[in-house]
Structure formats: structure tokens, C-alpha cells
Amino acid sequence: MTPDGSTVYVADSITNLVSVIGTAKNTVTATVTVGNAPLGVAVTPDGGKVFVVNQGDATVSVIATAGNTVIGSPIAVGAVPAALGSFISPYGRRPALP
Numbered sequence: 001m002t003p004d005g006s007t008v009y010v011a012d013s014i015t016n017l018v019s020v021i022g023t024a025k026n027t028v029t030a031t032v033t034v035g036n037a038p039l040g041v042a043v044t045p046d047g048g049k050v051f052v053v054n055q056g057d058a059t060v061s062v063i064a065t066a067g068n069t070v071i072g073s074p075i076a077v078g079a080v081p082a083a084l085g086s087f088i089s090p091y092g093r094r095p096a097l098p
Contacts, residue, residue, distance in 0.1 A: 002047040002065065011038035019054055020068050021089070024025055030068045034061040046068045053081045 001008045005035035008021040011034075018038060020030040028092075035054025038061070042051050049071070050063040058081055 002043055003045065007065070009043065009052075011041050011043045011052060012013065013037040013039055013055070016054075016056075018050070020062065032063050032068050032070060034063070034070065034076045035059045053077075055081055 006023055007029075008023060008054065010019045010021060011017075016034060016036055016038060018032045018034055018041065019028050021027065022029045022059045022098045028065060028072040035057045040053035043049070043065070044050050045097075048065055050065060052061045052069070054061060054074060056059030056074060058079050059076055060081070061074050062071045063069065068094065
């Protein structure tokens with residue numbers, strides 16, 4: 001979810017899409033094609049970018065929220081990546097765990 005709460009990003013590992021949902025009307029406002037089998041999604045603290053973990057091809061896609069478009073090529077990471085819960089926090093601090 002963006003910091004202002006207006007938008008939620010949801011990964012769909014079957015279609016390789018990220019759905020952009022406007023919370024005011026709870027409707028899909030856009031879809032963004034990312035890598036194979038997206039699993040985890042995190043929005044930067046400033047709301048400017050969304051990082052999507054693509055487990056199927058061991059990459060991370062970066063989405064610019066201003067236009068909901070992918071920035072550059074996917075970033076290669078280690079085998080079978082996963083991201084669950086908050087993994088980006090403001091000011092470089094680690095997120096608090098429950």
C-alpha cells in the first residue's frame with residue numbers, strides 16, 4: 001500500500017501481473033506485467049516505487065508508481081527469492097516485527 005493509503009499493489013503469480021487497486025472505489029485501475037511468478041510486493045517509504053519479487057525467474061521488478069510502469073530490466077537475485085511482510089522501511093531502519 002502506498003503511504004497515503006490510496007493505492008494497493010497485489011501480485012498475481014499465475015498471470016505474472018501486479019494489479020493496481022484504487023482504495024477509494026476498491027477497483028483495479030491498472031495492471032503491470034512483471035517477471036515470472038511474482039510473490040512479494042513492497043512500496044518504498046516515499047511511495048515512488050514498488051519492488052516485486054519474481055520467484056519463478058529469480059528476479060525483482062521495479063515499478064514506478066507515477067505511471068505504473070516497469071523501470072528497466074528485472075534485477076537478478078538468488079534462487080527462489082521470496083518476500084513476505086514489510087521489507088522496506090523508512091530511513092534505512094529495519095521494520096519492526098510483531
